[in-house]
Amino acid sequence: MPSPLVFGVLASAAWAVTGLALLRIEASAYGRRALHAAPAGDPAAGVRYAFTGAMRPGAKESVREHLHSYVAGLAYHAGIFAALGLLVCTLVGWSPPGLVRMPVQAFLGLGALSGSSLLLKRLLQPELRGLSHPDDFVSNLLATVFVALAQIGGTVWLLSAMALLIYVPLGKLRHSVFFFVARKNLGAFFGRRGVFPPGGAHGR
Amino acid sequence: MAVDLELKLAALTEATLAKGLAVFRQHLQGAEVSYLNACVRCGLCADSCHYHRAEPELENVPARKLDHIAAVFRAHCTPAGRMLPGLVGAKRWDRDMVRAWVDAVFGRCSLCGRCSINCTIGIPMPSLFRAARRALGAMGLVPDDLQATVENSLQHGNNMAIEREEWVETLEWIEEELQAETGDPGARIPIDQQGARCLFTVNPREAKFFPLSLQASAKVFWAAGEDWTLASDAGWDLTNYALFTCEDDQAAAIVKNLTDAMTRLGCQVLVIGECGHGYQSARWMGPEWLKQAFPFPVVSILELMDEYLEEGRIHVDPTRNPHPVTLHDPCNLVRHGGISEPQRRVLRRSVSNLVEMAPKGLENYCCGGGGGQLAMGQYRHRRLKAGGIKANQIRATGARIVAAPCHNCIDQLGELNKEYQLKVQIKTVAELVAAALVTPLLAEVQP
Numbered sequence: 066m067p068s069p070l071v072f073g074v075l076a077s078a079a080w081a082v083t084g085l086a087l088l089r090i091e092a093s094a095y096g097r098r099a100l101h102a103a104p105a106g107d108p109a110a111g112v113r114y115a116f117t118g119a120m121r122p123g124a125k126e127s128v129r130e131h132l133h134s135y136v137a138g139l140a141y142h143a144g145i146f147a148a149l150g151l152l153v154c155t156l157v158g159w160s161p162p163g164l165v166r167m168p169v170q171a172f173l174g175l176g177a178l179s180g181s182s183l184l185l186k187r188l189l190q191p192e193l194r195g196l197s198h199p200d201d202f203v204s205n206l207l208a209t210v211f212v213a214l215a216q217i218g219g220t221v222w223l224l225s226a227m228a229l230l231i232y233v234p235l236g237k238l239r240h241s242v243f244f245f246v247a248r249k250n251l252g253a254f255f256g257r258r259g260v261f262p263p264g265g266a267h268g269r
Numbered sequence: 270m271a272v273d274l275e276l277k278l279a280a281l282t283e284a285t286l287a288k289g290l291a292v293f294r295q296h297l298q299g300a301e302v303s304y305l306n307a308c309v310r311c312g313l314c315a316d317s318c319h320y321h322r323a324e325p326e327l328e329n330v331p332a333r334k335l336d337h338i339a340a341v342f343r344a345h346c347t348p349a350g351r352m353l354p355g356l357v358g359a360k361r362w363d364r365d366m367v368r369a370w371v372d373a374v375f376g377r378c379s380l381c382g383r384c385s386i387n388c389t390i391g392i393p394m395p396s397l398f399r400a401a402r403r404a405l406g407a408m409g410l411v412p413d414d415l416q417a418t419v420e421n422s423l424q425h426g427n428n429m430a431i432e433r434e435e436w437v438e439t440l441e442w443i444e445e446e447l448q449a450e451t452g453d454p455g456a457r458i459p460i461d462q463q464g465a466r467c468l469f470t471v472n473p474r475e476a477k478f479f480p481l482s483l484q485a486s487a488k489v490f491w492a493a494g495e496d497w498t499l500a501s502d503a504g505w506d507l508t509n510y511a512l513f514t515c516e517d518d519q520a521a522a523i524v525k526n527l528t529d530a531m532t533r534l535g536c537q538v539l540v541i542g543e544c545g546h547g548y549q550s551a552r553w554m555g556p557e558w559l560k561q562a563f564p565f566p567v568v569s570i571l572e573l574m575d576e577y578l579e580e581g582r583i584h585v586d587p588t589r590n591p592h593p594v595t596l597h598d599p600c601n602l603v604r605h606g607g608i609s610e611p612q613r614r615v616l617r618r619s620v621s622n623l624v625e626m627a628p629k630g631l632e633n634y635c636c637g638g639g640g641g642q643l644a645m646g647q648y649r650h651r652r653l654k655a656g657g658i659k660a661n662q663i664r665a666t667g668a669r670i671v672a673a674p675c676h677n678c679i680d681q682l683g684e685l686n687k688e689y690q691l692k693v694q695i696k697t698v699a700e701l702v703a704a705a706l707v708t709p710l711l712a713e714v715q716p
């Protein structure tokens with residue numbers, strides 16, 4: 066019989082997954098445009114490129130010019146995934162060996178630091194603050210606290226996990242699904258037109 | 270102009286507002302709804318936009334423009350937006366939001382798509398800006414001068430309302446010039462040549478203001494021995510400004526001029542002259558607007574010239590273009606059209622010194638004239654300011670000539686040339702190729 070806390074986390078996770086699934090289904094219900102123009106390139110190659118080469122600093126000026134934020138973003142997401150992994154381990158009652166725990170702790174530490182730095186950036190840069198909604202601060206706080214507390218575990222951490230999971234479908238954390246949808250579409254669009262990968266359809 | 274907009278906003282009825290919102294929702298498909306759910310407001314797209322680079326203010330950040338649209342979507346189409354509007358940034362569709370949309374999608378965006386490739390998530394933002402423009406169009410809020418261009422195309426078959434007689438006379442005059450230039454009385458500009466392989470289409474600005482670029486294309490066709498024709502009636506103008514008003518029915522009616530001309534004249538290949546938005550309209554959007562695949566290929570004249578050179582159908586001497594040349598990448602041709610290499614191969618063969626801009630190709634900066642900006646007088650000041658980024662790029666190359674395979678871009682670059690004292694010449698790629706052509710006959714005329 067799971068403890069009430071574990072049950073709470075499982076219920077929150079079910080809420081998050083169901084919410085995200087419903088959001089995705091709702092988006093799909095808007096329909097899909099049939100395409101008639103003859104393709105110049107390969108949409109699948111475009112999708113592959115969109116998830117790989119197109120995200121490299123070399124291909125993306127926004128990354129080149131904001132390497133700090135890019136690295137912080139990567140570390141933050143690595144921390145979140147590490148914390149989620151740890152959460153699954155806790156729920157199934159498995160304790161990872163020390164060899165695994167060390168890098169996980171490092172990811173969590175860097176993730177929490179990166180999350181905090183991104184929050185600070187959002188608070189301090191006037192333009193970014195102007196662009197933000199309360200949702201941006203709430204989402205960051207919930208995720209950062211979840212990652213930070215994962216280092217020590219315990220009841221408060223499980224409560225933070227519940228809060229985060231409940232919030233996932235309500236605000237911008239829904240990008241956990243829509244990032245993949247958007248990037249796939251971007252890749253297919255540019256792949257079809259022979260733009261992705263660069264040189265594509267008209268290279269010799 | 271701002272007064273005009275305020276008058277129009279004041280006159281909006283609740284029914285018109287509802288109609289705009291309904292049209293917006295109708296335009297949305299699963300892809301767009303996903304994009305509206307995807308932005309994380311990281312702000313990293315800010316400097317990818319030439320408007321923001323030229324004037325770093327919040328309203329110029331692509332994500333801010335997107336957020337005006339997403340805010341309305343959240344308020345009207347999502348449970349979180351209805352229940353927690355303050356938290357998620359949802360805003361009801363009212364005159365203030367309509368004003369914000371007009372300013373964002375007409376006043377601060379050339380639909381260049383540079384933000385899409387720089388977005389952390391990968392949101393193709395122009396697709397949402399187009400949905401917003403379309404909704405505003407349904408409410409009668411497309412800027413009058415832009416809409417007038419579309420009306421010209423619908424009524425006259427070309428966007429400058431050139432009558433058939435004037436068009437044909439212009440072509441006859443250019444043909445005489447071509448014959449004098451080539452020394453070949455057989456050098457022709459065929460009109461309504463039934464069964465010609467290629468139907469060539471041009472920007473009406475060529476007939477009105479840039480006959481030399483039309484003459485240059487004709488000279489290349491002549492040198493290649495191409496079997497080509499122009500249409501005398503509707504079907505010669507490649508432009509389609511409904512791409513920018515986003516009124517798809519009107520866009521379909523305009524592109525149909527081209528497909529009808531192909532059928533009428535029995536041609537095999539539709540050749541689009543040097544024009545970015547014309548290429549995107551005919552090659553990519555046309556079949557979508559008409560909801561059918563075209564039974565013929567649509568190619569850019571750049572691809573054709575590349576082929577001629579590769580197959581040895583024309584020969585060029587690059588020393589005839591001795592000055593440094595740089596190449597402008599029109600967004601609709603390169604980022605949205607997929608044509609980035611043919612013009613480079615052509616220029617590498619035809620000019621002595623091609624100096625690339627940085628960044629270039631897929632990462633090029635918009636000149637500022639796209640998205641219908643050239644036809645919207647009220648935003649001229651912003652357009653020229655945003656174009657300063659392109660002006661800096663050009664200056665940094667040290668080139669004396671800018672090759673611009675797009676007549677819209679040529680107009681904007683011409684204005685930038687004056688505004689920023691660039692002291693460059695702006696030419697089409699065909700003009701540079703035509704200047705470098707080597708044929709036995711030309712050798713006699715121009716030893």
Ligand code: SF4
Pocket residue numbers: 307308309310311312313314315331332335387388389390391392
């Ligand atoms: S880069 Fe993309 S995700 Fe980030 S703020 Fe801009 S549009 Fe939104």
Ligand code: SF4
Pocket residue numbers: 317318319320330331334377378379380381382383384385394395635
């Ligand atoms: S499409 Fe171009 S002009 Fe419009 S917001 Fe994006 S970068 Fe700026």
